Amino acid sequence: MLAIFNKGLVNPPQELYSPASLCSSRKPKLPGEIVKDFVSSNPSKAFTMSFGDAALLACISQGNSYPRHQRLFCGLDGIYCIFLGSLNNLCSLNKQYGLSKSTNEAMFIIEAYRTLRDRGPVPSSQGSSGYGWQGANEGAELFWGVAADGSVVISDNLEVIKGSCAKSFAPFPPACMFHSEQGLMSFEHPSRKMKAFPRIDSEGTMCGANFKVDVHSRIGSMPRVGSEANWALGGSRA
DSSP, X not given: OEEEEOTTTOOOOGGGOOTHHHHSSSOOOOHHHHHHHHHHTSGGGEEEEEETTTEEEEEEOOTTSOOSSOEEEEEETTEEEEEESOOTTHHHHHHXXXXXXXXXXXXXXXXXXXXXXXXXXXXXXXXXXXXXXXXXXXXXXOEEEEOTTSXXXXXXXXXXXXXXXXXXXXXXXXXXXXXXXXXXXXXXXXXXXXXXXXXXXXTSOEEEEEEEEOTTOOOOOOOOOGGGTTGGGGGGOO
């Protein structure tokens, strides 16, 4: 799986950049080169979808094999999701959100995102947005990094990230999401800020940063917009 969000759409955390990328024997690549290399590994089973100059999603079908983690792709109302892995509590989540039993993990993520977006500080009508998400349990692992032009690159393939971002990469933090407007945040602890810790590789070189919840910090509550602005008051009205 590969996702690229161009710099004009998102701004990666400064801590994800590594000065060592400038003098490394392996240089960061531009988005076009990253996609070309990714697809060329198995062109007959590759799938790509671009969103103008803002973003690109790509994945390679597993064919008749039985992969460790399922891959799903869905789109709804201009929102697209590539899902890797599984949700053990999908049935209860679908019931909680009022979704049908046939709703798969990718469709659920889209519905969950729409709920967060509609309660966020920026109206959904204001342009495009990028969104990356990883669950809390140790299952399908994601990595992210910075391309040569500052674009954000996300993939479940560590070698793809290393080859694309040189030293400017790190594991994507679990139980977190990265949004083009709000940045990196924990969905388990949304009132806490994220703190960066420098990563040092086996060569002793700084290699991006690990991000963890800062338990000593606190941010303001997420404001609501539009018809959802007074959602908390609805239940108290006669």
